[in-house]
Amino acid sequence: MAQRESWATRTGFILAAVGSAVGLGNIWRFPFATADGGGAAFLVMYLAFIALIGFPAILAEFVIGRKAERNPVGALVAYGGNAWKYVGGIFVLIGVVLLSYYSVIAGWFIRYFLEGFRGSYASHLTSYNGDAQAMFFDISFGMESVILHTVFMALTIGIVALGIRQGIELAVKVMVPALIVLLVGLAVWAFTLEGAGAGYSYYLSPEVGAITANWTELLPAAAGQAFFTLSLGMGVMITYASYLREDRNLAKDGVTIIGFDTGIAFLAGLVVFPVFFAGDIQPDEGGPLTIFVGMTEAFANITGGQILGLVFFGTVVIGALSSAISLLEVVTSYAIDEKGIERWKAATGVGVLIYLIGLPVTYDIIFLEVYDGFIDAVLLVFGALMVMVLVGWVAPKAAVDELEKGIGDLGTTAQAWVWAIRVPIIIVLVVSLYLGIVEYLDVLEAFSEWLSGN
Numbered sequence: 001m002a003q004r005e006s007w008a009t010r011t012g013f014i015l016a017a018v019g020s021a022v023g024l025g026n027i028w029r030f031p032f033a034t035a036d037g038g039g040a041a042f043l044v045m046y047l048a049f050i051a052l053i054g055f056p057a058i059l060a061e062f063v064i065g066r067k068a069e070r071n072p073v074g075a076l077v078a079y080g081g082n083a084w085k086y087v088g089g090i091f092v093l094i095g096v097v098l099l100s101y102y103s104v105i106a107g108w109f110i111r112y113f114l115e116g117f118r119g120s121y122a123s124h125l126t127s128y129n130g131d132a133q134a135m136f137f138d139i140s141f142g143m144e145s146v147i148l149h150t151v152f153m154a155l156t157i158g159i160v161a162l163g164i165r166q167g168i169e170l171a172v173k174v175m176v177p178a179l180i181v182l183l184v185g186l187a188v189w190a191f192t193l194e195g196a197g198a199g200y201s202y203y204l205s206p207e208v209g210a211i212t213a214n215w216t217e218l219l220p221a222a223a224g225q226a227f228f229t230l231s232l233g234m235g236v237m238i239t240y241a242s243y244l245r246e247d248r249n250l251a252k253d254g255v256t257i258i259g260f261d262t263g264i265a266f267l268a269g270l271v272v273f274p275v276f277f278a279g280d281i282q283p284d285e286g287g288p289l290t291i292f293v294g295m296t297e298a299f300a301n302i303t304g305g306q307i308l309g310l311v312f313f314g315t316v317v318i319g320a321l322s323s324a325i326s327l328l329e330v331v332t333s334y335a336i337d338e339k340g341i342e343r344w345k346a347a348t349g350v351g352v353l354i355y356l357i358g359l360p361v362t363y364d365i366i367f368l369e370v371y372d373g374f375i376d377a378v379l380l381v382f383g384a385l386m387v388m389v390l391v392g393w394v395a396p397k398a399a400v401d402e403l404e405k406g407i408g409d410l411g412t413t414a415q416a417w418v419w420a421i422r423v424p425i426i427i428v429l430v431v432s433l434y435l436g437i438v439e440y441l442d443v444l445e446a447f448s449e450w451l452s453g454n
C-alpha cells in the first residue's frame with residue numbers, strides 16, 4: 001500500500017485546521033445564533049463554552065487522530081475497540097449531511113457575490129419593491145440554486161481529489177490569509193458607519209440576568225455553535241491530525257486554532273452588527289436568512305455598498321470552501337483507508353452522493369432547518385460526547401501519553417484534563433444534548449406540518 005499522505009509544512013496543518021474552523025459558522029451562523037440568544041448574553045455563554053469545553057475537546061480529537069494515523073472510523077476503533085466503528089460511522093454520516101446543506105448555503109453566497117457584479121444591491125432590491133426577503137426567496141431556491149450548489153461541490157471535490165499537499169494545503173495557504181485581510185478591512189469600514197455604536201452595545205454589553213434566566217436555551221445553542229464553528233464532533237480534527245507525522249505541541253496548536261476561529265467570529269460580529277444598526281435592521285428576526293436579508297438591505301443603503309457587498313459575500317465563499325474541503329476529506333479518507341478506494345474516485349463518488357442529499361435544500365428552506373437543527377443541536381453534541389467518553393473513560397492513558405509527545409511530562413495538568421473531561425464536561429454535554437433534542441422536536445413538528453400542507 002502506498003505511504004499515507006502527510007502535511008508538507010508545520011503551518012500547512014494549522015492553516016488547514018483554521019480554514020476548516022472558519023467558515024459559514026463564523027459569518028453566517030454566528031451572527032444569527034447570537035441575535036437569537038439575545039446578543040451579548042449568548043456571546044458570554046458561547047465564549048465560556050469554547051474555552052472550557054472546546055479546548056479540551058479539540059485536544060481530544062487531535063490525540064486520537066495523530067496516534068491512530070487513520071480516518072475517524074479507523075481511529076476510534078484503534079482507540080476504543082471494534083464497537084466504536086458504529087460511532088465512527090455516525091461521524092462519517094454527519095460529514096455527509098453537514099456538507100450537503102453547507103454547499104447549498106455557500107451557493108447562495110456565490111449568488112449574492114455575483115449580484116454585486118451585475119449592479120448595485122439597491123437596484124436589485126428595487127426590482128423586488130425593496131423587499132430583501134422576497135429577493136432571497138426568489139434567487140435562493142430552484143434551478144439557479146441547484147447550479148450554484150453544483151459549482152460549489154465541484155470546486156470542493158476538485159481540491160480534495162488533488163490530495164493533502166497539492167490540494168488542501170495549497171488552497172488554504174491562499175484562502176485563509178485572504179479571508180483574514182478582507183474581514184479586518186470590512187470591520188474597519190463598519191467602524192466608520194454612523195450608528196455603529198448601537199450595534200456594538202447590543203453585541204458587547206451582556207445582562208447577567210438574561211444569561212441565568214435563559215440558560216436552558218442558551219446552553220444547547222452555545223454548545224451547537226461552539227462545536228459547529230470549531231469543526232468538532234465529527235472527526236475533522238481527528239482526520240487532519242492523522243496527517244501529522246511529527247510530534248508537535250498539540251496544546252499550542254489548539255490554542256492557535258481556537259484563537260483564530262474565535263477571533264474571526266468576533267470580527268464578523270464587529271462587521272455585521274454595526275452594519276445592521278446603521279441600516280436600521282433588527283438582527284433577531286430572520287434566523288438563517290438574517291445575513292442575506294440584512295446585509296443586502298444595508299449594502300443597498302450605504303455609499304460604496306456595491307463593492308463592499310461584493311467583498312463581503314466573496315469573503316464568505318472563501319471561508320466556506322476551506323471548511324467544505326475538510327468535511328469532504330473526512331468521508332474521503334474513510335473511503336481511502338477503510339475501503340481502499342483511490343483518492344480521486346473516493347472524493348468524486350462521495351461528493352456526488354453528498355450533492356444529491358443537499359438537493360432538497362435548494363427546494364425549500366424548511367429542509368435547511370431540518371438538516372441544520374439535527375446536526376447542530378443533536379449530532380455534533382453527541383459526537384463530541386462520544387470523543388469525551390473515549391478519552392476520559394475508555395483510553396485516558398493512551399490519550400495522555402500522546403498529548404505529552406511534543407510537550408513533555410505534563411504531570412497533574414494532564415490529570416486535570418482527563419478529570420475535567422470525565423465528569424463536568426460529560427455532564428454538561430449530556431444536559432446540552434437532552435435540551436437540544438427537546439428543541440429539535442419542535443423543528444420536526446414544524447416539518448410534519450409543512451409536509452401535510454404540501
Ligand code: PFF
Nearest residue numbers: 021023024025228229231236
Ligand atoms: N467549522 C465550519 C464553520 O464554522 O463553518 C463548519 C464545519 C466544518 C463544521 C467541519 C463541522 C465540521 F466538521
